Amino acid sequence: MKEVLLVSDKGGTGKSTVLGILKNIYSNEAIFADCSFSSHWHYDDKKANEEYFYLGNEPKVDDNLCLFCGDCERVCEFLAIELSGEGILLDRQKCTGCGHCYHICPANAIQLKKINAGKIYTIGDTDVGLIVCGVLQHYPKNGTRPVTIIRNKAIELGKLYAKNWLFLEAPSGWNIITLSLLHYCSVLVIVIEPHAMVFSFLDKIIESTKAFSIKVKLVISKSDINSIISTRIIQEYKQWEIICLPWSDSSENDNHTYFDTFVV
Amino acid sequence: MLISILGTRGGIGATTLLSNLHSFIRSQNEDTVWFSLTDPFPPLFSVNSLEWEKQYSFKRNIPEWNYNTCNFCNSCVQVCVNEAIAPFPDKHVIYSELCNSCKSCISSCKYNALEFQEKETGYIKKMTSVQNTVLKIKLFGREILSQWYLRETFSFLKNTYHNNTFKLVDIPSGYRELWADVFKLSDIVIVYTDDPFLWELIFKSHSPRHANLILAVTEKTKNEFFKTGYSYAIPVPYNKEITRTTIQGFPTQDFDFIDSTRKIYQQIKVIQPHERSSTGI
Numbered sequence: 001m002k003e004v005l006l007v008s009d010k011g012g013t014g015k016s017t018v019l020g021i022l023k024n025i026y027s028n029e030a031i032f033a034d035c036s037f038s039s040h041w042h043y044d045d046k047k048a049n050e051e052y053f054y055l056g057n058e059p060k061v062d063d064n065l066c067l068f069c070g071d072c073e074r075v076c077e078f079l080a081i082e083l084s085g086e087g088i089l090l091d092r093q094k095c096t097g098c099g100h101c102y103h104i105c106p107a108n109a110i111q112l113k114k115i116n117a118g119k120i121y122t123i124g125d126t127d128v129g130l131i132v133c134g135v136l137q138h139y140p141k142n143g144t145r146p147v148t149i150i151r152n153k154a155i156e157l158g159k160l161y162a163k164n165w166l167f168l169e170a171p172s173g174w175n176i177i178t179l180s181l182l183h184y185c186s187v188l189v190i191v192i193e194p195h196a197m198v199f200s201f202l203d204k205i206i207e208s209t210k211a212f213s214i215k216v217k218l219v220i221s222k223s224d225i226n227s228i229i230s231t232r233i234i235q236e237y238k239q240w241e242i243i244c245l246p247w248s249d250s251s252e253n254d255n256h257t258y259f260d261t262f263v264v
Numbered sequence: 265m266l267i268s269i270l271g272t273r274g275g276i277g278a279t280t281l282l283s284n285l286h287s288f289i290r291s292q293n294e295d296t297v298w299f300s301l302t303d304p305f306p307p308l309f310s311v312n313s314l315e316w317e318k319q320y321s322f323k324r325n326i327p328e329w330n331y332n333t334c335n336f337c338n339s340c341v342q343v344c345v346n347e348a349i350a351p352f353p354d355k356h357v358i359y360s361e362l363c364n365s366c367k368s369c370i371s372s373c374k375y376n377a378l379e380f381q382e383k384e385t386g387y388i389k390k391m392t393s394v395q396n397t398v399l400k401i402k403l404f405g406r407e408i409l410s411q412w413y414l415r416e417t418f419s420f421l422k423n424t425y426h427n428n429t430f431k432l433v434d435i436p437s438g439y440r441e442l443w444a445d446v447f448k449l450s451d452i453v454i455v456y457t458d459d460p461f462l463w464e465l466i467f468k469s470h471s472p473r474h475a476n477l478i479l480a481v482t483e484k485t486k487n488e489f490f491k492t493g494y495s496y497a498i499p500v501p502y503n504k505e506i507t508r509t510t511i512q513g514f515p516t517q518d519f520d521f522i523d524s525t526r527k528i529y530q531q532i533k534v535i536q537p538h539e540r541s542s543t544g545i
Contacts, residue, residue: 010274010275010279010302011271011273011274011275011276011436011437011438012274012275012276012277013275014275036274036438037438037440038273038274038437038438056345057345077365077366077367078366093411093444093445093448094411096345096364096366097345098345098364098366098367098368099345099368100366100367100368100371136440136441137440171274171438172274172436172437172438173436173438175361175406175407175408176361176362176406176408177408179406193511194511195511196513222504222507222511225504225507225508225511225512226508226511226512247504247507249503249504
């Protein structure tokens, strides 16, 4: 199963739109994973499957066993747990799940509970295209794990339904989360808007992908709203296949046949 | 007065809205500071030469590995909840972007091979080539924006600038884990959304002790909000001309858009006297 990763430097460039176009073309050959948690899929209707996922731990204090000694408060590096008149108070925002309080408690009154980090949805069917996406709760500890969970689920389904392609939409930005998805892909699709800040982003990608043998394709979304920059991008990044998408008020009705051979 | 903008999805136009609001507030002769927590910087503030001056250093305690005393027992690797320590045949590498300074590894090491060292992991820089006060965050290497950086940034802003200065903070979308702190630490949060369901969740769980909320919604979805009782939602238009002027670096001339920024400013002024009186001016 070959992997195609869609990235961008900022939100709103049109990654999801491009993914939608590719979905119409590759619907029954591929599985689609939205790792950006951008919550634009309508998962209330047509949802095939919904499951919770858990990330990290959080202390839970049993008030009956607690001795009110305050050791947990003293050992916490993050000032997240506090002994007060009403008992033990936990600041969920400050807690990092390191477990020091759990280890130090002399009465074993603290247990570590898995945090419900969010939900993973599988929408659609194998004809129209299966999409794996998710929503995050307010307080999950992030890092690369939520993204990996979505990707793993997509791979599981892809193998089950013998799909040839996996299209992944990464969260915006170029950081460890995007890089963690880069290892596995054979095609990288960069979706950008033509603004002055985009060159340092593209140069960062060149630097990061030197060590990988990846085919890079560039989509300049809304290319006609800043043609000076669009032209400059085309001139400077000749080594990549570049597609210019002009502004469209509703891209579903547009003709996108130039994407037919995009990832081959 | 610290005002954050929170776009509930990437590309909704939060930065565009906030940068135009910044222009509007400045036109009212109010002291304003722009702070960008996002990497792409609004072209609105770009001039031909981007010159910066470092204002504040982010320093984090990251464990430093000592080759001489390490016994390669790998207790530190096993105990790290963030998987931030990677054992190699001849050394241990600590990935600072994954480390949250919890000290578990240092505590677990019987050979004193790990010790905290203060490392600069990023900084706040100020643009010197413009008249406006424009600041941006810069993180090194693979460091990622986290609650720690957010808290440090907000403290820096509150300590450096006067209470009455409008401090506009552009929060990047997608960092769901930062939202609770944004609500707690800001005076006002402009929630810019196209999702009535999500707004309902935010509104119902919001504490009156935290920031005052201003609801801005996309023009396309305004009726959904009005129907469900949120008549105070401020609709914001989105079209090719607005996007074009923004991307080319000018404030928009779109009348409806300017009207939206004026309405937001009016709501801010309604909230502001309550803030002022608490500082006893």
